[in-house]
Amino acid sequence: MSTGKALQQSVMQQPEPGNSPKAGGRLARLFRTENMMLAPAIIVLASITIFPFFYLIYASFMNYALAIDDPTFAGLRNWVRLFKDPAVAHSWKVTLIYAVAGLALELVLGVGMALLLYSTPWGRNIFVTLWMLPIFVAPVVAGLLGWFLLNSSYGLYAWILQLLGLNIDIFGNASTALPAVILIDVWEWTPLITLIVLSGLQSLPTEPLEAAEVDGASYWQKLRYVILPLSARIIVVALLIRSMDIMRFIDKIFITTAGGPADSTKIIGMRLFEVAFRFMDIGYAAAIGLSMLFVTILLGQAFVKVMYGR
Amino acid sequence: MKKKFLLLLSCIAILSLLLVGCGGEQAKEKEDQKADVASGKLVPGPFKAVEGLPVIEAPEGFDWKQFEGVELNFISENTPPSSAIAANIEEFEKATGIKVNIQQMDLGTLVQKVGLDFAAGSSKYHIIYADPYQVLAKYSSKLVDLNEFINDPTLPSIPGGLEDFIPSQLKIDGYMGSEDKLYALPYDCPTMVLAYRTDIMEAIKEDFMAEKGYDPTPNPDMTWEQYYEVAKYINEHADELDVKYGTGHQAKQYDSLMCDFSNVLAAYGGDYFKNRNLGGIGAANPGEADLTSPEAIEALKFYDKLLKIAHPGSKSWDWNGLAEAFAAGEIAMAPEWHEFASMFENPEKSKVAGKVAWTTLPKGPAGSSNIFGGTGIAINANCSEEEKKAAWLFLVWATSPQTQLMVLESPVGGATPSRTSVYELPKVKKAMEDPASEEAKKMPNLTSMKATLEAWKEENSYGRPKIPQWPEADTIIFTELSKMLAGQQDPEATAKSINDQLNTLTGN
Numbered sequence: 001m002s003t004g005k006a007l008q009q010s011v012m013q014q015p016e017p018g019n020s021p022k023a024g025g026r027l028a029r030l031f032r033t034e035n036m037m038l039a040p041a042i043i044v045l046a047s048i049t050i051f052p053f054f055y056l057i058y059a060s061f062m063n064y065a066l067a068i069d070d071p072t073f074a075g076l077r078n079w080v081r082l083f084k085d086p087a088v089a090h091s092w093k094v095t096l097i098y099a100v101a102g103l104a105l106e107l108v109l110g111v112g113m114a115l116l117l118y119s120t121p122w123g124r125n126i127f128v129t130l131w132m133l134p135i136f137v138a139p140v141v142a143g144l145l146g147w148f149l150l151n152s153s154y155g156l157y158a159w160i161l162q163l164l165g166l167n168i169d170i171f172g173n174a175s176t177a178l179p180a181v182i183l184i185d186v187w188e189w190t191p192l193i194t195l196i197v198l199s200g201l202q203s204l205p206t207e208p209l210e211a212a213e214v215d216g217a218s219y220w221q222k223l224r225y226v227i228l229p230l231s232a233r234i235i236v237v238a239l240l241i242r243s244m245d246i247m248r249f250i251d252k253i254f255i256t257t258a259g260g261p262a263d264s265t266k267i268i269g270m271r272l273f274e275v276a277f278r279f280m281d282i283g284y285a286a287a288i289g290l291s292m293l294f295v296t297i298l299l300g301q302a303f304v305k306v307m308y309g310r
Numbered sequence: 311m312k313k314k315f316l317l318l319l320s321c322i323a324i325l326s327l328l329l330v331g332c333g334g335e336q337a338k339e340k341e342d343q344k345a346d347v348a349s350g351k352l353v354p355g356p357f358k359a360v361e362g363l364p365v366i367e368a369p370e371g372f373d374w375k376q377f378e379g380v381e382l383n384f385i386s387e388n389t390p391p392s393s394a395i396a397a398n399i400e401e402f403e404k405a406t407g408i409k410v411n412i413q414q415m416d417l418g419t420l421v422q423k424v425g426l427d428f429a430a431g432s433s434k435y436h437i438i439y440a441d442p443y444q445v446l447a448k449y450s451s452k453l454v455d456l457n458e459f460i461n462d463p464t465l466p467s468i469p470g471g472l473e474d475f476i477p478s479q480l481k482i483d484g485y486m487g488s489e490d491k492l493y494a495l496p497y498d499c500p501t502m503v504l505a506y507r508t509d510i511m512e513a514i515k516e517d518f519m520a521e522k523g524y525d526p527t528p529n530p531d532m533t534w535e536q537y538y539e540v541a542k543y544i545n546e547h548a549d550e551l552d553v554k555y556g557t558g559h560q561a562k563q564y565d566s567l568m569c570d571f572s573n574v575l576a577a578y579g580g581d582y583f584k585n586r587n588l589g590g591i592g593a594a595n596p597g598e599a600d601l602t603s604p605e606a607i608e609a610l611k612f613y614d615k616l617l618k619i620a621h622p623g624s625k626s627w628d629w630n631g632l633a634e635a636f637a638a639g640e641i642a643m644a645p646e647w648h649e650f651a652s653m654f655e656n657p658e659k660s661k662v663a664g665k666v667a668w669t670t671l672p673k674g675p676a677g678s679s680n681i682f683g684g685t686g687i688a689i690n691a692n693c694s695e696e697e698k699k700a701a702w703l704f705l706v707w708a709t710s711p712q713t714q715l716m717v718l719e720s721p722v723g724g725a726t727p728s729r730t731s732v733y734e735l736p737k738v739k740k741a742m743e744d745p746a747s748e749e750a751k752k753m754p755n756l757t758s759m760k761a762t763l764e765a766w767k768e769e770n771s772y773g774r775p776k777i778p779q780w781p782e783a784d785t786i787i788f789t790e791l792s793k794m795l796a797g798q799q800d801p802e803a804t805a806k807s808i809n810d811q812l813n814t815l816t817g818n
Contacts, residue, residue, distance in 0.1 A: 068429040152623035153635045172562070172625030174796040260563020261625050262796035263789055277422040279782050280429075280448075 059286035068280055078287040088288065090263060091271040098182060098267050099246045105186045106242060110193025111235060115223070117194065118201045132195060134188045143255030146184040147171070150256075174264040177257050181265050184252050189245070193238045200234030201227070233307050240303040244296050268292055355466060356405040362735050363711040364470030369463060377700035378407025384437040384704070385423060387685070388414040390649065391498045392439070394720035395708055402707045408700045410437075417441060417565075421781070428452045433692035436701050440494045440688040442482050443780040447592055450486035453493040454689040459702040460492070466703060468495070469710045474731050476766055478590070482773050483686030483728075485591040494686025495709040496728035500647040501771075502573055502671065502681045503761040504528050505654065509665045510544065510553050510642040518543055528643060528669045530678065530764065534577060534612060537643070537672040542619050544642045551642075555621040558632055558641035563792035566628040568774070568784050571791055572681045573645055574613045576772040577674030580606030582787065582812065583775055592776025599812035601805045609674070610794065610801035617795050625795055637662060645671055647683060648765075649725055651758035667745075668758040670765050679772040680765035684728065718753055726755050726762065733763070779815050786811040 029035075063074035082088060113131060117124055134142065149157045152169040161168070170176045204227065212222045250269040253259060259266035259274070266274075272292065276285035352367040356374055359365045368374065386392040396412040403409060413435075415423075421444045427434045428449050440446045440453065459465050460472075472480060475496045481489075483496040511527040518526040518540070526540040541556030548554055560566035575581065580603055583596040600606065617624060621641055623631065633650045635641055637660035648668065657663040670678045687708060689701040707713055714727035715735070732738055741749035741756040742763075750757055764770060777783065787808055794804040 064429075068425060069431050151631075152621075152626065153631070153638050153640060167622060169622040169624075169626050172623060172627075174798065177626075257626070258562065258564050260789075260792050262563065262793040262798050264796070274785065277425070278418065278785065280422075280425045281782075282429075 056286045056290060059282055060290055062283045064280065064282040065284075068282070071283065074283055078284045081284060082287045082291060087263075088268070088271060091266050091268045094178070094263070094265065095247060095267040095269075098178065098185075098265075099243060101179075102182045102185045102189075102246055103239060103242055105182070106190045106193050107235070107239060109186065109190045110238070111197050113190070113194045114197035114201060115227070117198055128195075128198070132191045135191050135195075137188065139188065139249055139251035140255055142184055142188045143252035146180065146187075146252065147256050150180060171257050172261055174262045177261060177265050181253050181256060184256070185246065185249075188252075189242060193235075193242065196238040196241070197231060197235055200231045204230050236303050236307045240300060240307075243299050243303070247292060247296065352467070357401065357707065357710075358712065360712045360715055360735075363715065363729075363731050364474060366466060366469045366706060366710050366712070368466035372464070372466065374405055374703070375407045377696060377703065379409075380407075380696060380700040381409045381411065382436040382697065382701055382704060383434060384410055384412045384439075384687075385420055385435040386412060386414050386439040386687075387417045387420055387441070389439075389498055389685075390652075390720075390722075390725040391717045393722045394717040394725065395713070397720060397722045398713075398716055402704065405707075406700070406703055408703065410704060417444070421445060424449070427690070428692075431692055433690045433694075433697065436690055436693050436697050437704055438688050438690055439497070439685055440483075441685050442494075442592075442776055443774060443784070446483075446486050446493055446686070446688070447776045447780055448778045450491075450493050452691050454691050454693070454698055454701075455491040455493065456484075456495065456689070456702070456705070457492050459699070465699065466706050468706060469712075470729065470731055474711065474729050475709075476728060476730060478766060478768065478771055478773075479682070479684050479728055481590040482682060482776065483684055486776065487592060487594055489591060494688035495705055497685055497687045497709060498649075498725050499682070499684035499728045500649045500725075501683065501762050501765050502569060502645050503648050503758060503765050504643060504669050504671050505636060505646045505650070505666055505758070506643040506669070507553065507639075507641075507662060507665055508667050509662075510551055513551055514540075514543065514547065528667075528672070530670050530673075532669075532672045534574060534616070534672045534674050538612075538616055538619070541616075541643060545619055552639065553642045554640045556619065556642050557616065558621040558627070558635055558644045559617060559624040560627050560629045560632040560646070561617055561620070561624045561792075561795060562626055562628045562631065563788055564628050565784055565788065566632075567788040567791050569629075569681050569683065570645060571609075571613050571787075572772060572774055573671050573679050574616070574674065575606060575609040576679030576681075577671070577676055578605050578609035578612065579674065579676035580609050581775075582783070582808075588775035588777060589773025590776070594778060595818075596775055596777045596779075596816055598818045599809040599816070601809045601812070605676070607801055607805055610804055612674075613791075614794055614801055625792075648758040648762040649755055651756075652754040655754035655757060666757070668761040670761050670770055678765075678770045680762075680770055681772045681774065682766075718755065726759060733759075777816070782815050783812055786815065 059071075060078050061074060061076070062071035063077065064071045117127055117131070120127060137145070149155050150170045152158050152172070158170065161170075168176060170180045208226050208230065209222060212226050217225070247267070248269055250267065250273055253265050253267060253270055254273070257265045259270045268288070269292070272285055272288045275281050275288060351370040353370045355366040355368050357366050392412060392414050396414070399410055399412065420439060421441065424435060424438055424445055438445065438453070446453070460468065476499070479496045479499055484492045484494050486493060506528045514526055522539065522543070524536065526543065528537070528540075537557070544551065544553065544556030560570050581600055583598065584600045585593065585597045587593075588596050621635060623635055627635065629647055629650070632644055632646060633653055636644050636646065637654055639661040651666070651668065654660050654666045655663050671680050672678065687705055689698055689705065693701060709728070711727070711729045711731045714729045715732050717725050718727055718732065718738070727733065733742075737749045738753070738756065740747055741753050742759045744750060745757045774780075775783070790799075790804050790808045790811070793799050794801060799807065
């Protein structure tokens with residue numbers, strides 16, 4: 001029996017509403033072929049995302065600190081603590097600086113590089129491949145590279161800075177550690193912005209650009225009034241992806257500074273990791289994690305609104 | 311047909327009688343074995359014995375292969391003893407038929423994995439590297455009381471008895487809250503002592519003595535103030551010396567910072583809690599914090615002052631970073647874990663091989679304090695009875711004097727033993743006494759051992775508070791210290807902040 005016939009048959013076999021008992025009708029609807037076909041995907045999705053999400057909500061109301069395998073009901077304790085904890089507030093502040101500075105640099109450099117590559121008359125593929133190399137490096141390796149280059153004992157960059165008379169330890173100084181980890185992030189992820197924006201540029205309609213050229217527009221005028229407005233949506237998409245990642249990825253910070261010195265690089269993801277896996281306070285960690293999710297959703301919504309001009 | 315049937319019946323009857331007879335013999339054999347075991351007579355186990363060391367023994371008739379086929383997972387920090395054990399595990403597996411999978415990782419990952427294993431009520435890891443502060447203090451109820459096996463006359467005993475372990479280490483590594491239950495056996499024993507460059511000390515000795523009136527070479531009577539003075543002098547004369555800075559520290563915002571500061575804190579007579587007996591068997595409730603005591607404030611002030619003249623890299627180094635800088639010849643003196651001696655003496659990894667000496671850490675008003683960082687190995691209480699007994703055999707072997715000696719001599723290991731009897735062996739004694747001897751070259755870790763044995767004396771040893779809340783307490787301490795070193799708060803504000811947070815954490 002073909003699938004089409006089976007589908008037809010299953011639709012035909014549905015009881016008429018009102019002619020059969022209510023429960024039986026509901027059951028039949030539940031087991032309709034399309035539902036049955038969707039079921040495996042729904043079950044897999046539920047098991048890997050929906051169930052942990054609801055479990056996270058449950059955990060945020062429990063206290064695991066006393067006995068990790070026997071949590072007790074904590075009411076709103078974890079949530080109240082979340083809003084009162086100065087350490088969490090400090091981590092959000094660091095996250096804000098880290099994300100805004102990182103995204104701004106990645107945006108400027110990424111878009112600039114995409115425009116350069118877009119205008120390159122030859123060898124674009126080679127340049128793109130070379131420019132993309134950092135993306136292929138695992139974040140933890142990017143952190144290690146940064147650590148090796150800036151290490152005060154044997155780091156190349158540290159040695160150059162020492163030759164210039166700057167005898168400081170970059171990861172050991174509260175005012176230089178955060179810029180250093182931001183720059184490592186910029187090094188690794190700017191190519192992703194370039195890649196996304198370049199793909200957008202390459203799919204731009206040629207007519208407006210040709211019309212601008214006929215009208216005698218300069219490159220800057222074309223950029224300001226044609227290219228950037230037409231690429232705005234794709235740039236927002238790139239920013240949306242990076243803004244979500246920048247909060248979550250802690251590998252580089254974990255390897256280089258572990259959140260220090262003086263908590264100057266402890267972004268909210270690091271704080272969450274510490275509470276969950278060092279203190280094993282799963283309840284409080286769940287509350288922090290959900291607050292991160294909430295902020296990410298808000299950010300996503302804001303970007304989507306910008307994207308559709310609402 | 312009838313004859314055939316009778317013949318078959320007869321065959322079955324004869325076969326049954328034979329089987330019963332054999333079974334009877336086997337049962338008798340087992341009974342005899344039980345009688346032997348019950349007789350209390352101990353015989354050496356199937357392991358290589360070393361002259362002068364207590365041997366691994368079991369009751370006569372004990373079947374070392376009774377757990378053949380059992381597979382055990384041993385989770386350990388990536389430390390030298392576990393590397394050496396992994397390289398020599400064949401001896402144990404051959405003798406017992408038990409398969410041991412050794413998984414090594416950094417301590418933070420280990421604590422997470424063990425915590426999650428306990429949370430799930432499972433026994434993915436049967437044998438656990440039980441850090442006294444991050445595993446034992448928090449999860450002692452999830453570990454097997456080893457007295458069950460020690461008091462079982464049918465099982466192998468601890469060679470040399472518990473008395474052969476260093477007593478202070480047995481307390482820290484093995485017990486929690488009281489000495490009623492023993493949770494772990496001492497496995498490794500890193501301790502912080504002072505490493506210094508003999509060539510630098512020789513180079514500055516004459517001028518320094520003329521200027522300051524005392525020998526700059528670190529010794530057990532040196533004070534922290536003198537240490538500061540010597541370090542500063544080396545900084546000022548670094549251009550003329552083969553070194554960049556006088557002192558270096560493991561002051562990264564990490565556990566290492568708490569360890570480094572604790573040496574100064576205890577030497578000045580301070581501690582983290584008013585209850586001063588938390589460093590041994592520990593306690594569930596530590597009582598009030600004590601970082602605002604005059605002694606602790608003095609210690610904080612001194613540590614802040616000391617770090618201002620230390621190698622600038624200090625604030626980004628943990629113990630590994632510090633060791634790399636010392637081995638690269640950048641620092642003349644450093645409080646460091648004694649097990650880095652083998653790295654410093656290895657010409658492939660160190661520019662200062664043959665130029666390093668060790669002594670106990672400088673004294674404060676309350677004497678010298680050298681933090682202990684050793685760990686024991688324990689058995690997960692969620693294991694099956696068979697796994698628990700198999701794991702006990704592993705514990706007996708892995709912590710035995712001969713295995714500890716093997717670890718000491720291993721080219722992949724090099725960790726120092728937690729057994730008194732090993733330190734009494736003539737070759738070990740010679741290596742400790744004479745760093746230029748062949749024995750010392752074979753066991754380079756022993757070059758720091760003379761200082762370490764001094765550091766283990768009760769008056770010189772410091773154990774950080776062993777409390778269930780230690781991971782959080784540790785984080786509070788090193789984070790606030792890091793803020794002080796970054797110039798964001800003064801020592802008094804640091805003391806108050808640590809005190810307040812510790813009291814909130816412990817409910818005092």
